[in-house]
Amino acid sequence: MAKRKVDSENRAFNNRWEAEYMFTDIAGKPVCLICGANVAVIKEFNLRQHFETKHKDNLKDLDAEQKKRKAEDLKKNLTLQQTFFTRAKSQSEAAVKASFIMAEIIAKSARPFTEGEFLKSCMIKVFDVLCPDKKQMLANISMSRNTVTDRICEMATDLRAQLSERSKDFIAYSLAVDESTDMTDTTQLVIFIRGVDSNLRVTEKVMDIKSMHGTTTGKDIFEKVCQSVTDMKLPWDKLIGLTTDGAPAMCSEKCGLVGRMRVKMQEENCTGELTAYHCIIQQEALCGKVLKMDHVMSTVTQTVNFIRAKGLNHRQFRSFMQEMDSEFADIPYHTEVRWLSRGKVLNRVFELSNEICQFMDSKGKDSTVLRGEKWKCELAFLADITAHLNALNLQLQGRDRMITDMYDAVKAFQVKLLLWETQMQQCNLPHFPCCQVMLSEVSTTVFPKTPSSHGGLVTLKHKKKSLELLCTQPICH
Structure with missing residues (x-):
């Protein structure tokens, strides 16, 4: 004889069992309203046996109507408990999700993991003013250093697993x-x-x-x-x-x-x-080194280091800038590993050349080189051309960049060099603002129209040849 399957009998819960046996139906299972126990099989005999064995003596003095009201009250209490636990579970899940979001922000901004607690305390103060009734929800978010570390490790592991799965295709x-x-x-x-x-x-x-x-x-x-x-x-x-x-x-x-x-x-x-490529951005930076103006950059570097290397000099220079009501309060460092910093330093030194010379004189340092017209013109040119190189460098950076777009940017820069060369021969300097300033301050003999004697034109030609080599070599993102 085959074993009888209870699931195939399609048993249904009878509503009258609520008042008679203090049971209710939850997700297809009979649950006792008094003790919370559940019965595996929906069968009146099982419900009656449970009620008579454990709860009959406690309810023997109640009539049918009273038992019905008692069942309704117990059912309401059970519903409130279920709602509370569901809401608590939802709040707990939201707190964990919020913890992951804050940990992601900390990781992407390269901040110390200990700042999780600091961010949490700031947000609690804000919530205390704007929405104090939701302050407790924020307090439930765990942002300790160990928690932030675990969250970041979990996200990194998940991202690595996703990449590993995608790499199979x-x-x-x-x-x-x-x-x-x-x-x-x-x-x-x-x-x-x-x-x-x-x-x-x-x-x-x-x-x-x-x-x-x-x-x-x-x-x-x-x-x-x-x-x-x-x-x-x-x-x-x-x-x-x-x-x-x-x-x-x-x-x-x-x-x-x-x-x-x-x-x-x-x-x-x-x-x-295996095809080997040379990074196009690194190649562009190497091409930028053909600028034969090391004597300008070395002087600028020495001057900046004199001001910034010692704390006393740096403090005095900043105070001097405030006394002069200068537009800029400080001068940045130049770091060789960061190519874009060179243009910023050169431009700042050119704009503050007079103030820097006065400060160097006050410190007893020789500023004859900094005051030379020829050197200042070379500084102006170097600042302008480096700014253009920085703009090209930024065009080659970023995600989802296609090699065709990067190649077009380099070729377009070559065309610009030809235009600038022609304009420089005519002393037309709309694309070289620093040189234009110097042209208005010094005699035109510093900016001769003959190409052979113009240091800037020679530099442009060197730069163009280097970029031609760049466009003919294998490059990649």
């Missing part, structure tokens, strides 16, 4: 590798990945960041990259491109990363060829 991918030293003198190796699937959906992500505490030779970088590729379970035969800068540890064919990656692909029996 790649039909081809390329890597971009760059290394730089942080403020603690630790080398950070950043590995970017760009992959495309069969639907031509492009994925650009940071695949991994590796800290390198020892040497940074080609072998060390190669081992870190291989470890990341292995951890992501990426197939070597689908690797088609590798982008690096011009450092020997990166691009050397024998002992650099590029050469070792090609050897690795041969060991993995990959039929495709």
Whole structure:
């Protein structure tokens, strides 16, 4: 005889059981209104047995009408309890979600993890003024340092898992590798990945960041990259491109990363060829170094370092700027690793040249070079052309940039150089505001119309040749 299945009998809860046995139906299961116990099978015998065994003596003095009212009251209390726990669960989920959102903001802004509690205390003060009734909801959000750390680790793990899952559909991918030293003198190796699937959906992500505490030779970088590729379970035969800068540890064919990656692909029996690229932004920065004005930049750097290196000089310079009612209160540092800072420093030094000369004289420093008309004209030109280079550099940066757009930006800059060269021969300087200021202050002999004797024109020609080389070499994002 086959075993009888209760689920197939389509048993239904009878409403009269609420008053008779103090039971109600919740999600298809009979639940006792008095003790909260549930019965697995919807059957009157089971409900009656539970009621007579445990609750009959407590309700024996009630008549039918009283038992009915008692059941309704118990049912209302049970509904309130369920609503309370549902609301508490919803508030708890909202608090966790809010904690993740705040942790994400802290991580993206590179703020210390300990600032979670500070942000929370600020928000509580604001809520206390604007909406004090919701202050407790904010107090339930956990933003301790350990919590923020855990939240960020969970998000990073999830993002990595998503990237790993999406990489399974790649039909081809390329890597971009760059290394730089942080403020603690630790080398950070950043590995970017760009992959495309069969639907031509492009994925650009940071695949991994590796800290390198020892040497940074080609072998060390190669081992870190291989470890990341292995951890992501990426197939070597689908690797088609590798982008690096011009450092020997990166691009050397024998002992650099590029050469070792090609050897690795041969060991993995990959039929495709690995194409090595030179980062277009780094190439543009290298082209900018053909400007033969090191004597100008070295003088500017020495002057800025004299003002900023010592706290006393820096404080006195800022006080001097306030006394002079200057438009600017300070002068920025120049850092070689940040290419865009050069233009800002040059432009500020040019605008504050008179104030800087007065301050240097007050400190007993020789400012003869800073006052020279020729040197100031060269400073003006260098500030203007560096500003144009910075504008080009910014055009080459950013996410979702296509190589065709970046190539067009470089070619357009070449055309601009030809225009500027022609305009400089005519002493027409609408695109060189600093030079225009100097032209109005000094004699025209400093800005001769003969191209052969104009240092600025020679620099423009060098720059144009370098950009022509840039446009003829393999480049990538």
